[in-house]
Amino acid sequence: MAKKSYRQAINEALALEMRRDPTVIVMGEDNAGGMGAPGADDAWGGVLGVTMGLMPEFGRERVLDTPISESAFIGAAVGAAATGLRPVAELMFVDFMGVCFDQIFNQAAKFKYMFGGNAVTPVVIRTMYGAGFRAASQHSQTLYPMFTHIPGLKVVVPSSPYDAKGLMIQAIRDDDPVIFFEHKVMYDIEEEVPDEAYTIPFGEANLTREGEDVTIVAIGRMVQFANEVADTLAKDGINCSVIDPRTTSPLDMDTILESVEETGRLVVVDEASPRCNMATDISAAVAQHAFAALKAPIRMVTPPHTPVPFAPQLEDLYVPNPAQIETAVRAVAGYAR
């Protein structure tokens, strides 16, 4: 088994599924790159190289470059999914959903229900999210809560290369529309990833650390930070369970509730803006269903309610960090009524 990056893991998942199933296609802006241009073909492989190498293997007919025209090509992906293909469309930055949200939340999400069950829409929309790239307010948002809010969509937020590959293959094989969130600063992190195809089911949280004192729920890139904090605090005798939901829709509340029943203490770490995000959603569910088990108030670690700033000094203040998580965990661990 070789170490592979988050980027390679996703690329490998796409290639394996395209080999397995001729109805799988990928499309997006510069997914190959250089379409119609005088220079190299496969010039970009997507803006951050995730789809590099697919076009030479599968051809322009299955790796489609698109005009910068998100409404049209995201809608086309949805329409193609409803009529027999399994498209994987790349919405370069999730912030750009502002120009194509209708096709996702009014069309893709609703076909099955509106049509009385007589539709399947197996589309995957890959998109980059998250701060830390000095990309400022329109290229840095963490918008998975907005998609999680929509019935009919599934929302995947992988936190590691292993998970990214297995969740992507599941997303492609899944018959429902899936929004697949890739954190732009995670593409180069590496770990052991099997060469073979495998699937990770949706709605099954991962337990990346196991401890009896505090439950930390963290999503996407925040899982790394939570793991770091758990390892640090374990040396001080504070043992944390770290739960990575992997998918925010469906959401594995059972695993979270079971853990909180055991620890009585919860910290939720979410890179999304603080109002109506996964932290508030999970906290509310825990307060509703595990109130009696709580030994301390729930703590949420999130960015402030501001756009993502540009200046590095400001952005570093914006993104939740391990020190903030550690402070929150120590506070709930040391809480006394």
Add this chain to the structure above:
Amino acid sequence: MSDAIKAVTMPKWGLAMEEGTLVAWHVPEGAPVRPGDDLVDIETTKITNVMESTAGGNLRRRVVDEGACVPVGALLGVVADASLPDAEIDAFVVRFNADFVVAAAAAAETGPPEPEMMEVAGNRISYQRMGEGSPPLVLVHGFGGDLNNWLFNQPVLAASRATYALDLPGHGRSGKDVGSGEITAFARTLTAFLDALRLEQVHLVGHSLGGAIVLDLAVRQPERVASLTLIAPAALGGEINADYIEGFIATGRRKEMRAVLGMLFADPALVSRDMVDEILKYKRLDGVAAALAAIAGDAFPDGRQSRDLKSCLGDLRMPAQVIWGRQDRILPVAQGDGLPANVPMHVLDDAGHMAHMEAATQVNALIEDLLGQ
């Protein structure tokens, strides 16, 4: 006098092991220890296991505290005669740790060796070779297992001969096509594996389903088998724990899988988070669900074993033995009752179905004894 000072170090159990956690000391600092005494519990990525002392004397220092995770080879403690002055013990610890940093850095550059891959009868077979010498020994895991199940055995048995642990088709990193899933088909693949490696005659060790497979091979090709060790083998009776088989096939969830895997051991607490993780990762691979279903459908239809090879044992002419954990909850130890005189039965009181993991020292010794005959 420093020759009399013995370093207790983090063992390397299995090639993938890079570090381990010292879970508990069994001996207070300063207390006497004898070779073979339980010294520490070590948690690896696979399992928690007890490490016995190889030296005698007193446990003069506990260098590593309970709960700490350290790299393979790191100094855990010091065993030495009670009469040695403290200063000499302290100096030993300082020297060891200074040298160890260098050794660890050098080892990190090479990394653990990867298992090898080979095409065998149209399937991709992954196997791990360790040691040199003839005749070689081949280790065959059971249903749902892989070559890593031998992590406490292969390094020890490899000290005086070549050893091969393989992933059966449908398992580990081997190809996932098991065809009919029949025991005889696996035995044919095993034969082809031996042919491909030009292993004329081998010692065979098989666990559970792997036991039935090596027995099948030994019956058909006795001339190739120098000795036969069957650990909790399948196909010696009808009964099998259907809850285990069904649970292993059906569940994809961590908590349920931990409970299922707990049935494999006398002490279910030995099942680590990483062990559960690795099983779940294996089960997610394409083709595994179909492979497990095919094997179980053939070997354990309707919750009973379909093959009974017990009557074949009496005809075996090579040295053979059966080893069984008394607390086996998958295949009852009573299935080893009434074996013919040429096949002695060894029952290990404190082990469950995974006797070679849970009572590795005893199992290794029994294998060495048989090979020495």
Add this chain to the structure above:
Amino acid sequence: MLQSNRQDLLKAYTQMRTIREFEERVHTEFAGGTIPGFVHLYAGEEASAVGVCMHLGDKDHIGSTHRGHGHCIAKGCDVKAMMKEIYGRKGGLCGGKGGSMHIADLSKGMMGANGIVGGGPPLVCGAALTAKTLKTGGVAVAFVGDGGSNQGTTLESYNLAKVWNLPVIFVIEDNGYAESTASEWSVGGSQTKRAEAFGMPGTKVDGNDVFAIHEAAQEAIERARAGRGPSLLHVKLSRYFGHFEGDAMTYRADGEVEALRRDHDALKIFRKRVTEAGLLEAGQLNEIDTDIAAFIDEAVAEAEAAPPPTGDDLLTDVYVSY
């Protein structure tokens, strides 16, 4: 040519009459308060749906608008199940979960009426992409209103269909009004010149003449099937009812609709043409009218008698698996 085949003529008339009868009846029943929500009726525009869809089979797809009943009928949706759907009943084409604006039957290549103006064209490009990728020989038709023609999604779809060379036909059904706003005011430039600007043929067609529509659609569809890319039809037609039922249409001229019904009605024009040319007998057409009236009576009666969905239906069909 439509005129050359008696069976096609009968089919065209039957479909147009079915749509007209369906819409007139929904208009009456809606006024009586038995239909929930709101409905947008296609009466007056029948020739467009029928003239285009007569060239299509089940492997071909269409995307429709909020004014979708006519497209559904022309594409072969079960009319009685449509009526039940509009009533929000069990046995409706969408189990009562979609209603008038979301009637769909993908097995017939009908990708749905669409509550979002301009929502359809990108989806239709997707259906065309499927046909092209899987080499089914299918084409896809986007019906768009004059209102929808100004949406970015529609204009983006022109471009995507062109650069991907998709087998798409955009049919702009220009009934003169985007809700209450005149298309003469709201559409800059011309529909056909917009098409030309994107490098595809654009043809203006008289929407009350099913023969003209049939002929123009044939050319565009053959072109798409031959892999020669998208084209556009600008169909000028008229709607007899308001934007939605209950619209008092105070923005229309006095006597406008009456004149349209009298002088420009697609069914009347068709009847005159085929009987004068001796292609069909008036009696045959009258018989069709009678049969369809009875059929729509049945459809309404069955819809009114059908039970509403139950609480269990609320929670199903959100996901294939969850």
